[in-house]
Amino acid sequence: MTTQVDFSAPRIAILGGGPGGYEAAMVAASLGAHVTIIERAGLGGSAVLTDVVPSKTLIATADLMTRVGEADELGVKFDGDGTASKPRADLKHINDRVLNLAHGQSDDIRAGLERLGVEIVIGSGKLLDNNTIEVLTIDGIRTIDADAILLAVGAHPRELPTAKPDGERILNWAQIYNLDELPEELIVVGSGVTGAEFASAYNGLGSNVTLISSRDQVLPGEDTDAAKLLEGVFERRGVRVLSKSRANAVERTDDGVKVTLGDGSIVTGSHCLVCVGSIPNTAGIGLEEAGVTLTESGHIKVDGVSRTTAPNIYAAGDCTGVFALASVAAMQGRIAIAHFMGDGVKPLKLNQVASNIFTSPEIASVGVSEADLASGKYQGDVVMLSLLSNARAKMRNTKDGFVKIIARKGSGTVIGGVVVGPNASELIFPISVAVTQKLHVDDVASAFTVYPSLTGSISEAARRLHVHM
Secondary structure, three states, X not given: XXXXXXXXXXXXXXXXXXXXXXXXXXXXXHOOOEEXXXXXXXOOHHHHHOOHHHHHHHHHHHHHHHHHHOHHHHOOOOOOOHHHHOOOOOHHHHHHHHHHHHHHHHHHHHHHHHHOOOXXXXXXXXXXXXXXXXXXXXXEEEEEEOOEEEEOOOEEEOXXXXXXXXXXXXXXXXXXXXXXXXXXXXXXXXXXXXXXXXXXXXXXXXXXXXXXXXXXXXXXXXXXXXXXXXXXXXXXXXXXXXXOOOEEEEEEOOOOEEEEEOOOOEEXXXXXXXXXXXXXXXXXXXXXXHOOOEOOOOOEOOOOOOEOOOOOEEEOOXXXXXXXXXXXXXXXXXXXXXXXXXXOOOOOOHHHOEEEEOOOOEEEEEEOOHHHHHOOOOOEEEXXXXXXXXXXXXXXXXXXXXXXXXXXXXXXXXXXXXXXXOOHHHHHHHHHHHHHOOXXXXXXXXXXXXXXXXXXXXXXXXXXXXXXX
């Protein structure tokens, strides 16, 4: 069945097929717009092909290996002696599955867009003006006219001039899935979200991992209690963390790599993964000529409804520098389309964003943080409960984790929360609902939870924040 397109409908052109782009395309098509999406690599963008989907697929395998490694404590025994009874990571199989899953997800997204009548153009695009995109395709140059343009061009891994990735021993996070053999000694440069996730994953897969952190804690800027807990887990599982250490250079050696630190000391390993942030893909695509203002960091400046400084041009995703999260990119894209099409729209509220760090254990957070309380930005009360007292956690042999809820002082409205533990990415949702809907702690506490369950600790934390009237 062929979808009929109304060419009198508003024309929307989307540059970039990642979450900000393809989610916006789906919304626009469902609202009756004629949508063209331009993507140079594949639908889903880096989030699906080289970043979020691949890394979380890899992490799923690492999590399973970690659980299997602890199975003996639960009474699970393996036949065989020595290494025969231990799990081993077949990295080629793992990475083949990772990439196949990523490409399969990309194909699913493309099929979904085509069902909605979205026109897909594979090529590299740049703005000619506020209503025109020039696209270089394998068949030549094509010009696309539109009533509105959404820029969802993403970002790429930042490189150090003294640590150029070669795709073999010195790697960025897009290249690491090319490995067929598990790195014996992996050095991870950078202890932000990406660095911490890969350090945790490769430790779980069986590599000897060294994490180089320029700051005094891993995950700088995240919840301090969560970061301290993760550091303790890393220490227990053999991850070597070099804090307050800056990598000045990474070089190939005959059989591996050497990393020179700021104090002149040398760290050697078999491979090095460089995770030092990202750079928005905003250069050379005609933004200045179209009147799109960039920030000092090169990101596209947007307002709460994703408008840029140029008429008819919106932007979404990592290129805006708002939050490098696929969920935020998708929300920005949906908001942009709703605004342009005159549909009901609520501006993006950053204090309602839920996020997750896929280390083992996972770290999820939403809303106001304790750092916000310390700065005086908000007034709040905090309760933190360790999962050590949770019956379900004991049954699962979960030793690491906690639930933290932050309520507005005086009123008891839930304004933030943190969950650390298995499946924290799922467990944060009830707190996220409470924050978004401005629920009272008593609303959370009075809702039934299953016994035994990890969510029971969320209910218990809310009960402890009860305001006696």
